[in-house]
Amino acid sequence: MQLLEERIRKDGIVKEGNVLKVDNFLNHQMDIKLFEEMAKEWKRLFAGCGVNKIFTIEASGIGIACIVAQEFGCPAVFAKKTKTKNIASDVYKTKVESFTHGTVYDVIVSKEYLLPSDRVLIIDDFLANGAALLGLIDLVNAAGATLVGAGIAIEKAFQPGGDLIRSKGVHLESLARVKSMTVEGGVEFCR
Helix, strand or coil: CHHHHHHHHHHCEEECCCEEECCCCCCCCCCHHHHHHHHHHHHHHCCCCCCCEEEEECCCCHHHHHHHHHHHCCCEEEEECCCCCCCCCCEEEEEEECCCCCCEEEEEEECCCCCCCCEEEEEEEEECCCHHHHHHHHHHHHHCCEEEEEEEEEEECCCCHHHHHHHCCCCEEEEEEEEEEECCCEEEECC
16 A cells, blocks of 8 residues: 555654554554555455454554444454453453564453454554464454454565465455565565
């Protein structure tokens, strides 16, 4: 998606350790107009798939997922990284390792919000090694729901996550695929 790529070039900052800092428009301060355009693109890419639930993981994907859910006219649900007192004990649970934080989380979603009748589109901000996406797929499968596909804002195509997810037969649509990035040279996109 050219609009997203242009925004990454303009406002993204490459940091050491393969970190692409886009928190001024994507995952801290959020550009809702950009999210609306992204949502329209995913709606086009997943047209006719019968999506009735948008699913993401806490926390950075929530804002994007809400705008996508609005576009699809369905609820957004997010998997939590910590169990709170107000969540019933009846949950689906998996483990996810965060590339950004270098931490393994127990990730949960209440069984009342992910149903066997759901046709789920997973939405997230980044795809690097694929751990978060694999965890969300595990939760969808545990619920007996149908995974329609996954929409990713920024895929680091030089890391193994995208290839791994595609090798599992998942319909994966990344709006910006980063071929390479360096502190000195910036970001190069796949064509």
